[in-house]
Amino acid sequence: MSTKPTIALAGGTSRFDQVLSRLEHFNTIFYPVPATKEELFKDCLPGGPLANVEGLFCSWPAFYAMGGLKTEEEIAQLPASLKVVALCATGYDQFNVAAFRKRGIIVTNTPSMEPSHSGEQVADIALYLSIGCMRKIPLFEGSFQREKNSIDARRVVAQGEFDPASGQVLGGPPSGFAFGDLTAKGPARMCRNRAVGVAGLGNIGKAIVRRLAPLGVEIHYYKRSELSAEELAASNLPSDLIFHSSFDDLCAASDQLILALPGGADTLNIVNKRTLNLMPRGASIVNIGRGTLINEDDLLEALGSKQIATAGLDVQVGEPFVNPKLFGRWDIQLLPHLGSGTEDNALAAELNVIDNIENVLNGGPGLHPVN
Amino acid sequence: MSTKPTIALAGGTSRFDQVLSRLEHFNTIFYPVPATKEELFKDCLPGGPLANVEGLFCSWPAFYAMGGLKTEEEIAQLPASLKVVALCATGYDQFNVAAFRKRGIIVTNTPSMEPSHSGEQVADIALYLSIGCMRKIPLFEGSFQREKNSIDARRVVAQGEFDPASGQVLGGPPSGFAFGDLTAKGPARMCRNRAVGVAGLGNIGKAIVRRLAPLGVEIHYYKRSELSAEELAASNLPSDLIFHSSFDDLCAASDQLILALPGGADTLNIVNKRTLNLMPRGASIVNIGRGTLINEDDLLEALGSKQIATAGLDVQVGEPFVNPKLFGRWDIQLLPHLGSGTEDNALAAELNVIDNIENVLNGGPGLHPVN
Numbered sequence: 001m002s003t004k005p006t007i008a009l010a011g012g013t014s015r016f017d018q019v020l021s022r023l024e025h026f027n028t029i030f031y032p033v034p035a036t037k038e039e040l041f042k043d044c045l046p047g048g049p050l051a052n053v054e055g056l057f058c059s060w061p062a063f064y065a066m067g068g069l070k071t072e073e074e075i076a077q078l079p080a081s082l083k084v085v086a087l088c089a090t091g092y093d094q095f096n097v098a099a100f101r102k103r104g105i106i107v108t109n110t111p112s113m114e115p116s117h118s119g120e121q122v123a124d125i126a127l128y129l130s131i132g133c134m135r136k137i138p139l140f141e142g143s144f145q146r147e148k149n150s151i152d153a154r155r156v157v158a159q160g161e162f163d164p165a166s167g168q169v170l171g172g173p174p175s176g177f178a179f180g181d182l183t184a185k186g187p188a189r190m191c192r193n194r195a196v197g198v199a200g201l202g203n204i205g206k207a208i209v210r211r212l213a214p215l216g217v218e219i220h221y222y223k224r225s226e227l228s229a230e231e232l233a234a235s236n237l238p239s240d241l242i243f244h245s246s247f248d249d250l251c252a253a254s255d256q257l258i259l260a261l262p263g264g265a266d267t268l269n270i271v272n273k274r275t276l277n278l279m280p281r282g283a284s285i286v287n288i289g290r291g292t293l294i295n296e297d298d299l300l301e302a303l304g305s306k307q308i309a310t311a312g313l314d315v316q317v318g319e320p321f322v323n324p325k326l327f328g329r330w331d332i333q334l335l336p337h338l339g340s341g342t343e344d345n346a347l348a349a350e351l352n353v354i355d356n357i358e359n360v361l362n363g364g365p366g367l368h369p370v371n
Numbered sequence: 372m373s374t375k376p377t378i379a380l381a382g383g384t385s386r387f388d389q390v391l392s393r394l395e396h397f398n399t400i401f402y403p404v405p406a407t408k409e410e411l412f413k414d415c416l417p418g419g420p421l422a423n424v425e426g427l428f429c430s431w432p433a434f435y436a437m438g439g440l441k442t443e444e445e446i447a448q449l450p451a452s453l454k455v456v457a458l459c460a461t462g463y464d465q466f467n468v469a470a471f472r473k474r475g476i477i478v479t480n481t482p483s484m485e486p487s488h489s490g491e492q493v494a495d496i497a498l499y500l501s502i503g504c505m506r507k508i509p510l511f512e513g514s515f516q517r518e519k520n521s522i523d524a525r526r527v528v529a530q531g532e533f534d535p536a537s538g539q540v541l542g543g544p545p546s547g548f549a550f551g552d553l554t555a556k557g558p559a560r561m562c563r564n565r566a567v568g569v570a571g572l573g574n575i576g577k578a579i580v581r582r583l584a585p586l587g588v589e590i591h592y593y594k595r596s597e598l599s600a601e602e603l604a605a606s607n608l609p610s611d612l613i614f615h616s617s618f619d620d621l622c623a624a625s626d627q628l629i630l631a632l633p634g635g636a637d638t639l640n641i642v643n644k645r646t647l648n649l650m651p652r653g654a655s656i657v658n659i660g661r662g663t664l665i666n667e668d669d670l671l672e673a674l675g676s677k678q679i680a681t682a683g684l685d686v687q688v689g690e691p692f693v694n695p696k697l698f699g700r701w702d703i704q705l706l707p708h709l710g711s712g713t714e715d716n717a718l719a720a721e722l723n724v725i726d727n728i729e730n731v732l733n734g735g736p737g738l739h740p741v742n
Contacts, residue, residue: 014552059550064522117561117587120586120587121562124502124506124586125502125508127498127502127586128499128503128508131495131499132499135495135496135499135713137496137706140706140709141704141706143707144698144706144707145698145699145705148698149691149693150687150691150693151432151690151691151707153707154707179385179431179716179717180707180710180712180713180717181712181714181716181717181718187713189713190488190492190495190711190713190715190716191492192488192491192492192715211585211586213585214581214582214584214585215491215495215498215582216488316521319521319522320520320521320522320523322519322521324519327515327519328516333512334512334515335508335511335512335515336511336514336515336521336522336525336551337525337551338506338508338551340561341550341552342506342551342558342560342561343552343553343558343559343560343561344560344561344563345552346550346552
């Protein structure tokens with residue numbers, strides 16, 4: 001008699017028939033998002049719902065709110081039967097993957113390119129925020145929703161007083177004419193010829209660079225080692241990218257900084273008061289990497305002083321519980337971690353997770369192991 | 372004794388020293404935006420401020436709110452001394468340029484490429500709205516500002532009821548998990564592989580296509596005649612663009628329609644109930660051309676029925692007085708005609724206007740005549 005292996009689907013799945021029919025190959029436990037680590041560990045004890053699971057289908061928010069699994073003590077409390085944690089995400093900074101390896105648990109992720117194209121989708125969001133921040137679009141959008149007249153909206157943004165506390169432009173009697181060439185009394189510049197610095201030139205960073213190229217911007221990047229002409233050509237990247245071997249140098253050179261770095265201890269608060277002050281006055285910042293890359297208090301201070309003009313944040317510290325001060329500002333374009341949040345990616349990523357679980361449970365090393 | 376020619380600067384200028392010093396070559400009258408045509412025509416009578424002007428430096432909003440100058444009777448009331456109307460804009464649909472020619476007045480515009488790059492800047496705005504509408508970003512932004520929690524924001528957008536009257540997603544207790552793969556219960560799709568139709572393949576349309584190419588979308592276009600392989604290559608466009616000889620065919624083929632057409636009688640209400648219904652259900656529309664291209668009542672009805680999922684409008688009917696129903700909706704991304712509204716373009720365009728006026732007043736045909 002063949003018995004189906006038991007897996008737990010943590011945090012839910014989308015509603016795809018293709019996924020549900022594949023889950024029938026397993027004894028699948030639908031496990032809701034636990035509120036606390038204590039709740040999770042209790043459910044791992046003998047008799048608990050997770051007691052005998054061999055695989056964990058782990059949706060992105062499954063363990064995010066409770067703070068991930070980062071210590072050996074925590075990981076020791078997972079079921080002894082567990083062989084694979086398959087993440088339905090590219091990033092894995094919620095998990096101490098080395099400690100999982102030590103316990104013999106394989107962790108797999110969803111690669112950012114084929115089959116899901118999730119990295120391309122994150123890059124589309126980065127491009128959206130890049131243009132929005134360079135052209136200071138949210139300031140005009142906020143003003144337009146308030147003034148309800150397109151010329152007044154532009155006049156107010158150009159000539160009104162910027163309020164550091166709210167990040168909005170105050171009203172008052174508009175006078176004279178504005179072409180739209182000012183925002184909050186600072187220049188509104190075209191994208192063309194601006195220096196855009198991409199921090200992190202992995203698959204996502206490269207996809208961002210390919211999208212930026214037609215805008216005529218000057219593209220800088222920071223990476224441990226410079227890409228050769230052959231490597232640039234192989235990735236279909238422009239040959240005139242400007243390399244920086246240090247993050248500080250990239251900040252100093254960039255009218256806009258795009259963060260495409262992974263999270264974790266190495267990059268914690270890499271954008272802080274010191275590095276923000278290295279940037280040219282009136283620069284902008286886009287973050288599609290991880291919220292932890294930015295010290296948000298320092299960013300808010302820099303926005304208030306207009307050292308930084310605009311920020312586009314698809315990720316925030318402490319997601320899903322976001323600093324209330326980030327809301328309602330016209331100088332912050334705030335997205336709820338849209339990244340690759342599409343039907344296309346959900347389907348591809350979920351099928352990929354099942355492929356990874358099957359591979360490990362059949363004795364393989366995992367298709368996309370990260371530890 | 373040399374006398375300086377008299378010109379009027381209608382609607383104001385930006386504050387550039389380079390422009391102000393060039394204006395010293397003229398006897399320059401700073402003429403504010405007239406409230407009505409009657410006011411303008413009164414000012415053209417003998418003894419009025421515009422009585423003897425030879426050139427008109429015409430900022431974009433100068434005569435927009437009063438409805439432009441479109442009949443021979445109106446144009447006949449302009450000063451007999453007037454030789455050139457130099458527009459600080461690319462579009463000239465506010466003006467009946469044939470009637471101006473008949474009266475012997477040269478009308479010039481600002482070209483969309485060199486020296487101002489204004490077309491490139493309009494294309495950047497188009498790209499921003501294109502990604503925003505395809506990924507349905509404003510729905511997530513609106514939800515995030517309300518829910519203040521990134522997972523709840525995504526859940527509500529995925530599972531909440533769409534309210535046709537407000538264009539927003541209603542709240543209610545979120546249940547289950549959403550990857551972000553749904554918006555207002557419709558699919559959130561990646562940009563890649565979507566069919567994007569560009570209506571109008573002039574300089575701006577071509578700049579839009581070059582920006583769309585790295586997104587991996589399937590690009591369609593509508594034009595009177597198909598571009599040859601040589602023409603495509605000369606404009607640095609992809610070779611696999613899909614040509615349509617009719618606007619109806621383009622609508623039927625496009626998951627997203629981008630309007631890069633000029634205004635005027637030929638294109639009035641080209642997007643209407645009939646053509647909206649030709650599009651695939653759930654399609655989106657971006658307009659960076661002219662507000663008059665779209666019948667806004669028909670668009671609002673199509674948004675309410677979800678035939679159209681999202682619209683990104685940088686231009687509206689009746690600017691600067693915009694239909695109040697367009698505000699406050701999460702399914703409309705509304706910009707106050709940002710187009711090329713940057714410092715870079717303002718400076719280049721204003722210098723170009725002065726070049727055109729000087730050329731005509733020195734006996735030339737104008738550098739960029741449109742009539």
